[in-house]
Amino acid sequence: MKNEISLQKIFEVIIMVDNLKRKKDKKESILEAATKVFVKEGYKKASIAKIAKEARSSQVTLYKYFSNKVSLARAVVIKLIIDGYNESEAYLNATNKTFVEKMQDMMNFGISMSNEISDDFVVFMYDEFSGKNGDNSVMKVYNDNKHSFWKKLLDQGRDEGAVDPNITDEGAMIYLDMFVVHAMNSEFNKLHSPVEIKNHEDDLMHLFFYGIMGR
Numbered sequence: 001m002k003n004e005i006s007l008q009k010i011f012e013v014i015i016m017v018d019n020l021k022r023k024k025d026k027k028e029s030i031l032e033a034a035t036k037v038f039v040k041e042g043y044k045k046a047s048i049a050k051i052a053k054e055a056r057s058s059q060v061t062l063y064k065y066f067s068n069k070v071s072l073a074r075a076v077v078i079k080l081i082i083d084g085y086n087e088s089e090a091y092l093n094a095t096n097k098t099f100v101e102k103m104q105d106m107m108n109f110g111i112s113m114s115n116e117i118s119d120d121f122v123v124f125m126y127d128e129f130s131g132k133n134g135d136n137s138v139m140k141v142y143n144d145n146k147h148s149f150w151k152k153l154l155d156q157g158r159d160e161g162a163v164d165p166n167i168t169d170e171g172a173m174i175y176l177d178m179f180v181v182h183a184m185n186s187e188f189n190k191l192h193s194p195v196e197i198k199n200h201e202d203d204l205m206h207l208f209f210y211g212i213m214g215r
Contacts, residue, residue, distance in 0.1 A: 027065045030055045035076045042120025085145045099160040107205045114201040126194040130184040
């Protein structure tokens, strides 16, 4: 009958789903390996050959998922942004800590994460945020995630009395964007390089978070 699904068709669907999973797993393993290599060695020193070896893959297979070194490194930056948001949200979701304790945990996490990234890859990240490599995907991902996260943070802070209720969501977002956009400005980078900014990450974290908290 026309409505009956043949055994062969079922097998074809199973094989298709399995192939998609394998491809996803392979892409994720390459991205994990690339993150490890780029973060440790920087963009310039990292090689596709080393990343492929770390991923237990071939360079040919790697290029099936990422067309070149820049696109792979860009995917790593996007992964770091998303992972950073997810980790920070996990701190916000903690039920056994006060808002102030959560902020301290997030600051420590941000500083620790920054310290792990090689200076050379920090420069690449700044170039990606500012679109110097001809693509705005990194800034888009950052912007797509920021509003929901910061609204949740501000709402929690207000509920516990740790954030001044007179600080609006809109004002806080302008404050956040001032930090980010100014750091990406080429004239500002002539005065303070991405590496210098990274070396003062703990100062900037404290100034930003305690500014949001109105203290």
